Amino acid sequence: MSAQELVIFDLETTGLSPAGDEIIQIAAMRMMDGRAIQSDTFFSYVNPVQSIPPWISFYTGITEKDVRNAPPIGPVLRDFSQFVGGATLIAHNGHRFDMRFLAASCQRYQLNIRPVPYYDSLGLSWILWGRQGYRHGLDDLVNRLGISPTGVRRHDARGDVHLLAQAVEKMWEQVCATYGQPNLELYHGVLPLVAAA
């Protein structure tokens, strides 16, 4: 891959199924040429149609009170799409989780869509440590890479994006140092179409 603009993002949802669960939080951070830009971020709660299951509130710390006055998914995803612009997305397990939620939400709420390229940061971990023999969860990456999670609220999209951005920076650097250019699979997903300014 050549120098490029990435948007690292993370979703919190009401469960694991894109078909039946909903997004309740989106956070993202821009990354230019392998460096995360701490000041260039996106964040929003989302007011879901369904209530938040208690175990999700326990897991994420996100409660009904947090989302009560938040905008619905349509405007949030359009704002997010605007923030992403022409960048390539990257999320951890995004191929099987986050991007499916984005696609399902666009379909469920009949949002006009545009194609968006994305990477899955799991791929960077697989390149560095091999798919077998290592675990590749975000906590495992943070531990292996020596990233300090102190002061970071894990399972909150802002906290997870903060950790993932550091992890992607380090993995990107290591992969480039070892292999030159990362041979990372580029996938294609969707985001809402945003009217041209």
Place this chain on the structure above:
DNA sequence: GCTAGGCAGGAACCCCTCCTCCCCT
């Protein structure tokens, strides 16, 4: 670590189906 779904990949087998694991909330 509890709850949920489902892909990806491997095994067994002959090309689909079944099974198990990973990873996300």
